[in-house]
Amino acid sequence: MSEAPGGSVVNRLVDEIRGLVSARGLKVGDPFPTERDLCELLGASRNTVREALVILRAFGLIETRPKSGAVVSDGHAAAVEKLFSFHGDVSAETFRDLQGFRRILETGIGDHLILHATGADLDRLEAINDRILGAGGVAELARADYEFHEALIALSNNGTTLATFRMLRPAVENLMRVGKAARTVEADTHAAHAEIVAALRERDRVAYAYLVGRHLSYGLRFIGPGMPADTI
Known part of the structure; x- marks a missing residue:
């Protein structure tokens, strides 16, 4: 195949x-x-x-x-219910479940992006990423962060993958809001996204997979008793 x-x-x-x-x-x-x-x-x-x-x-x-x-x-319904069930508190298990699933999606499209993403596609990704630096407030930051990742997945030209990620939007944005409320890291998020785009420009599969994995795992360092997860 x-x-x-x-x-x-x-x-x-x-x-x-x-x-x-x-x-x-x-x-x-x-x-x-x-x-x-x-x-x-x-x-x-x-x-x-x-x-x-x-x-x-x-x-x-x-x-x-x-x-x-x-x-x-x-078990699909139960899995979705679990993802949407959390509100203010985010446990390490919840973080790993959601970010682990995102890693499957976002690294899985890597080969296609390396082969097919155009310079114009990557310019648009950078423009979307720049919205993070101009965002005001936690909700707007979370929305801009989510929109970068949705735009990345949209470049896969795979309707099932994109629809799945969009289905998870409430859970993903909630995780981002919880994290950004605890520690606003828009500059770090923007820099991490920029590195991912740079790896795609270089057509570097290994760097892309590594950077996406590191980006999605970053927030675990901030999870502790009584502390919400800080997403990236």
Whole structure:
């Protein structure tokens, strides 16, 4: 399976696996196809299949049960409810769950961005990032931060990935507001975004993945008893 317009190999494999589940009429609790089966049926490498399964588990479409192994799940609704359930306090677990899912999305599109993002695309990203420096107040800062990441994901040209991120907007912006209320870091956020754009201009896959991962993990250092998470 090779890269082609319309999104990363992993994103397309996720769609193919979901189509396979639907075509087979699998229901909640039915055994999920094994990694080996998926490799053979879809002509994909083991590593690519594993990455796709991570995303499907994050969506709540697969769960592992004792003695049954991987089965089709209806955990999507529960996963979304969990993401939207927090308000003022943000635990380390909540932070890791949400930022870990974002990392899957934002690093997963890296290969496509490296290959297809144009200079004009990256100029627009920089312009959106500059809104952070002119934002006033916590809510506006959080909105500008979110909009940079949405614009980044939009460059993947993958409707499913973009729709998923937009679905999470209330949870993502809430996490950002909680963090920025505790410690306003707009200059740091702007600089981190600028480094990500620079890595894309250099067509550096390794730097892009590293910088996105570091950016999304940064806030963990500020989580402690009685202290809300500081996002970036």
